[in-house]
Amino acid sequence: MIDEKKLSQNTYKEEFIKYRTVVLKALNRALESVDPYNSVKKFVKRIDDKIEIDGKSYNLKDFSRIYVIAFGKASIKMFKAISEIVKVDSGVVVSNAFSDFELSNVRFIKGGHPIPDEKSVEAGEEILRLARNTSESDLTFVLISGGGSALVESPLIELSRLQELTKLLMKKGADINELNAVRKHLSRIKGGKLLKSLKGTVISLIISDVIFDPLDVIASGPTYFDSSTFEDAVSILRKYNLNDEFDDVVKIFEEGLRGNIEETLKPGEKLLCAFENHIIASNYIANKALLEFLKESGINTFYLGPGIHGIASSVAKAIAGIGRSIDLGYIDIRKPTAIVFGGETTVEVKGNGIGGRNSELTLYIAKHLERTNFVFASIGTDGIDGVSPAAGAIADSQTLEKAKRLNLDINMYLENNDSFTFFDKLGDAIITGPTGTNVADISVLLIF
CATH class of the missing domain: 3.40.50.10180 (Glycerate kinase, MOFRL-like N-terminal domain)
Incomplete structure (x- = not known):
């Protein structure tokens, strides 16, 4: 479970402590609901x-x-x-x-x-x-x-080849549907x-x-x-320019297309x-529990559903835009309001830092909402966020100010995909260890 006390106190103002506590408790309620x-x-x-x-x-x-x-x-x-x-x-x-x-x-x-x-x-x-x-x-x-x-x-191929193919598809940003379509056609x-x-x-x-x-x-x-189908699997390899490097896999898929390997x-x-x-x-069941807790806590809610996906940087820009619209009164809903959503973003890996989709999403949100009163947290419900030891991270309107005091350049950490290191230095990485469940990611942006 999430250490609510430690993470809620890691900010400067009472109002931020209050809303951090609400967000963290809501996330814990969600995790409990999908035990x-x-x-x-x-x-x-x-x-x-x-x-x-x-x-x-x-x-x-x-x-x-x-x-x-x-x-x-x-x-x-x-x-x-x-x-x-x-x-x-x-x-x-x-x-x-x-x-x-x-x-x-x-x-x-x-x-x-x-x-x-x-x-x-x-x-x-x-x-x-x-x-x-x-x-x-x-x-x-x-x-x-x-x-x-x-x-x-x-597997129908050598394990080492399957490992290599899986790593490359993930690195190139293949989503779970694409990744599974390839793996299914290489499996018994x-x-x-x-x-x-x-x-x-x-x-x-x-x-x-x-x-x-x-x-x-x-x-x-x-x-x-x-x-x-086998045809889909071939198309995915071509989409990510892996058909030449994995010509042995393409040959298996082509044999399948000829009917020589079982579909x-x-x-x-x-x-x-x-x-x-x-x-x-499921993610929806977790979000329902989270929404119920927020409503019990007197927070208005704006649910975007369990299907939010895309590159983390792009999703962050869209979510921040909704947050700013609520803050400035362009969406007719009274503050405090929590924007709640689930799903699974992906990360374009360009650097060699330590991070994951949830901590990167959180860092981009912090960048886009610097002048807005907010608390945002995003976690992988399995307790694992990319290659980091964290489940995700929490940020608020004070995050960039804290980073400046520690001489941390947010853009450098984003360019190096090093979001976990950034939040770890701030004390805002959410570390749960393996939770024993897995219903994708859940995120909360609270505007007040």
């Missing part, structure tokens, strides 16, 4: 020998065995919850952190993130082995959360392919880290139909399992 353990417990109810999920009842006596496949940043907490609801016969749990508990019949694996590693591949093979062992009388829970695309993999698990190995009844509980919660994109859609799962394909998918936590 993976609580989300599973709310969604899956046990009544004697039956479980109820979204109004549908299942008699546990109808199943021979119950399996659990869990992967993503929230997988450990999600698994703990489901294991308290049903008796798990066997399972595989993959996360970006080590589990604080063990079970003899469950394999816990720490995979690589944001770049897949050898453990990610090991996890992928373990999951496929379990899936192929299921029968038509079994029930399998698949617990999916953000980060699953990197944490679990069974992604793009609905996991379902092709499962039998029986499959229930997927999903914590979404993707804008508008598309089931085919979250963790690269292992248990849903895929709308992307991702498409509607109408025959499967040996009956499956359903449920979103149990």
Whole structure:
């Protein structure tokens, strides 16, 4: 969780302390609302020998065995919850952190993130082995959360090539949809392919880290139909001028176009399992809790939705423009007002500093709103912001003044993509450590 006391006091005026406190408490309320353990417990109810999920009842006596496949940043907490609801016969749990508990019949694996590693591949093979062992009388829970695309993999190319391609796509600014379209067509698990190995009844509980919660994109859609194609994957490599450097990958995609390599799962394909998918936590759910807290605190709200995306510098300019319009009375809403939004921006990497999309967004906001009374904070709900150890950052109208006192040149830090270092020196980096959940980013701009 966010250290509200420390960060709220790191400013000069009582009014700023007051509104920093409100913003930080609102962010903590949002994180609590998408806690993976609580989300599973709310969604899956046990009544004697039956479980109820979204109004549908299942008699546990109808199943021979119950399996659990869990992967993503929230997988450990999600698994703990489901294991308290049903008796798990066997399972595989993959996360970006080590589990604080063990079970003899469950394999816990720490995979690589944001770049897949050898453990990610090991996890992928373990999951496929379990899936192929299921029968038509079994029930399998698949617990999916953000980060699953990197944490679990069974690649069609050498791991080193996949790592290199993933890094370059991210560096060139590919969004999550583009990145996943490429990864799905180089995988034996992604793009609905996991379902092709499962039998029986499959229930997927999903914590979404993707804008508008598309089931085919979250963790690269292992248990849903895929709308992307080999043709899309080729186009993305060409868009970012990687087709020559990765001609071996292009050849795989071309083989797929000829029908020599299996496509991702498409509607109408025959499967040996009956499956359903449920979103149990999302950016929208987190923002709803945040908005409720702000309203309880007497703050007017202006919600922009969960779909804000684009280059961080451009998004900051647009959000700051809305903030200035409210401040100057061009938008008919009374101050104090909080502009709330979710989504995921991207960063154009030009320098070699330490930063992330949330801290860079915050630094640009501080630059654009220097003459406005504001508090702004933005965090990655997983507790990770780019290559930094922070979740994000907080700024207010005093930020640039504090920077000048420390001889920090804001433009130099922006040009070097070194936003974490900037906020760390000011004491305004928001450091939570891994939160155990992941519903993309949440941001609040409070104008007063």
